[in-house]
Every structure is written in C-alpha cells, then in structure tokens.
Amino acid sequence: MEGSPVRKTLKTLIPLAAATVPLALLPAAAHADSGTSYQTTLNALNGSGGSGMATVTVQGHRATVNLSYTGLATTFGGNPYPHVQHIHVGANGTCPTMSDDKNGDGIVDTVEGQPDYGMVATTLSTKGPTSAKAATDITVAPAGGSASYHRSFRLNAATMDALQSGTAVIVVHGLDPATLSKKAQNEKSNLVPSLPLAATAPALCGALSSMPTGGVATGTGSTGGIEDLGMFAVGGGLLAGGGALFATRRRATSKAG
C-alpha cells in the first residue's frame, strides 16, 4: 500500500475529523487562581463525632481561611460551646492517634498531641488578634456544634513557613464532657487550669497540604482520532484497486467491441 492515494486521503481526513470536534470552550469561569491554596479534611479526635474541611489561600502575606465542621459538642453550661481553633506548627505535621494518650485517661490532650502537630502559631479567632496569644480566648472562638468560619488576615512567618513545608496542622478543640471517662471528667486543662480538660482537648485535627493545581491528565487520545486506521486503509485499497480493475476491464471490452 506504500504511496497509495488512500493514505494521503486519510492524512487529510484526520485533521478534518479533528476540526469537527466541538471546541466549545469558553475561557472558564474568569477567576484566575492566584496565590497558593492548602486544604485539609478535619477528622474527629477523642471520639468527638465531628467532621469538617478547611482551605487556606495565601496571597502575599494574607491568608484567607474557609473552615467548616459539624457534629461537635453544642453547649457548655447552657451556653453555645466555644471551640477554640488554631494552626499548629513546628512538629511532624501530623495528627495524633490514641496511642499518644500517655497518661491513659482515654483522651489525647492538647499537650500529648504536640509531638505530632506542634505548638500554636495562629489562632483562628472570629475577631481581634490571630496570634498564639489569643489561643485560649474562648470569647473569640466559634461557638456551637457546627461552624462555617471565613476570615482573611495577615499571616505570620512561622505559619507561612509551616504551610510551605507541609507541617501546618489545624486543630479544633472542645469535647462534650459527657463523653469523657470519669477520670478525664475530673481533670483540668493543662493549658488553662481554670477550665476542665474537655474544654481544651482536641476534637478535630487536619494536616494541611497544598491543593492540587490544574486539571488531570486522564486521556491518551486513543479514542480521539480514527481507530482501526489499518482496516480503513486495506478497505480503501481494495475498493480503489477493484475500481481500477473494473475500469481497465471496461476499456478492454469496449476496445474489443
């Protein structure tokens, strides 16, 4: 079949076929992503029963945090339960497991989790300062069993570094005291001795990682062009050859006639 006109025809046909692929692609939703985004799933610690997700988008020195959860303790002494929440840095960038419960009270408390997630670098407060100093200020913590938190603020260098190195961890605190062991119910917080252990123990934890960028490479194009080119070529060749043969026969017979 070398040099057959069939092949040439196919060569021109393929781009033609491609041109008919509808390229109805308007430039997608005009928000060009700028800055770097991080995400995490917030999973329950200490049997809190909560679940959530957070994203952090960093543009220059500013961070925009979008954090949601449901299923945490709803009230504390008749009032909406304050759940302090932080970005921890400076350790493994991981969440603790029950094996980190060193004193065996059935609760991984905030200090016991520090080898995994480190110390507070940013307080995700509802207003006012976002530094570590505000870490235990329950008046600026989201309150209630579920929350949808959005805030934009200037990010400190320690948190920025931890985000970039993959060691930043979001921890939401505050357990329902009724779910604690007798022993743990009588314990005091090792952060704020005036508060019970339940108030500051971790309830949700999630290690932040950079959000994937761009779409996916999930195609080879094997079905994008023309399949079974060989079959088309052979078929085309036979057709052309047959046609040619028939034509020459015609000429031969008409001459004879």
Place this chain on the structure above:
Amino acid sequence: MPRRIISLAGGRRGVIALVAALAGLALIGVAWRAQVSAPQPHPSGRIDVAAAAPTADLGRSPSPARSHPLGPSRPVRIAIPAIGVHSAVFPIGKTRTGRLGVPQPGPRLNQVAWYRRSPAPGQPGPSVLLGHVDSVEGPSVFFRLGDVHPGDKVRIRRKDGTTVVFTVNAVRDFHKAHFPSRLVYGGADLTTPQLRLITCSDYVASIHHHIGDQVVFAHLTSVRHPRRAAASGTRAEE
C-alpha cells in the same frame, strides 16, 4: 448461471474487481462501526453548585441539637447507573509537580481513583474522584462521563460499609489552561458533603492532546448505613 454472472460482470477480471470492491466497502463499514469517541457536551460557563442543594434529606430526621456527619472511610466502589459505570476505587496522591495523580498502566489503569487528601465521600466538602476517558487500550472508565446529566445518581460504597448517594448538579467542561482548581477542589461551601468527578475532554488530534477537563459536580442526597452483621457476607457489590 455462474457463466451469466461472469459475463455480466465482464469476465473473470470483472468478478475479481467486484469482489475486491465489495470487500473493501465491507472493511470500511466494519472500521466505521468501530469508531468511538467520548461524548463532548457542555461548554464551560457559570457553575451554580446548588446553593440550595437538598442536603437535609440524609435518610434520617435531622437533629436540631447535634448532627452526626460521616467520618473518614475511603471509597471502595463507585456506580453511575446512567452511564453504566461500575468500578473499584483506589486512593491516589499528587505528582511531584503538585498536580493530581492519575491511574497508571497496570491493573488499576481503568479504575476510578480518589484523591486521598480530599474528604472521603460523605464527609463535609468536595470529595475528588477521577478516571481516564481513554487509555492506550481504548475507552476507559469515564469514557461516557460527558453523558451524565443533572439529576443522575452516583453511588459510592465506603470501606466502612456505608453507601453514600450523590445527585448530579452540573457537568462542566473547562479549558486546562483555565482550570478553576479552587472551585473544583475546594469551593465556597465546605459545609455540605459534595462530589467531583473529573476526566479529560476535548481531544485535539493535531496536537495529540486533550485540551479540556470535564467535571461533574454532585451533592450528597442519601446515606445507607450497613446492615448489622448479617449483611456483611451477602451483599457482593452495591
């Protein structure tokens, strides 16, 4: 009889010519029928991801005092009855350049992958699953993803035995150069359990590349908890 046909066709050569031509036509016909191409619907546009998605209907009466969201448990199977998809699901990470990994050649090439850092299906936020539209072997698991329509159901079974059912809100095509990563992998609403199904779209033969990505947006509409004990051995697959 045969004589007559031969003479009608104009001798033995004529018969050969005729047979060759017919065989050629038949071959072209077969090849034509073998042509496959992925559905390429919906151009990109504004995404209206159900601000008022029915998320309360979770198969149980919503408790005003305290809701019980699903915790983490990785997806193991997916079914999209509308396009005949039934596949195992396996976890996948990111590439070194920070993009989503994709199923590699091997036994999982044509399976669906779940991005392990996204919520498990049923947890709050968008759970991200992806599959090939085609591979070197031909059509792959998400070949017909473009045929999915709003209202279609996506069933996912988790490792903990829970089956979560999502309902499609929108199917959109994005140019790869303008892929809205934050909208797809995050989005404004992280409170409700959602789903994103992603595959390639818009193949351009002249450059041998897909230039688009297709994304199915869905939200959780029901949860089926595993039946206790007795159920475990009897239910083979959704």
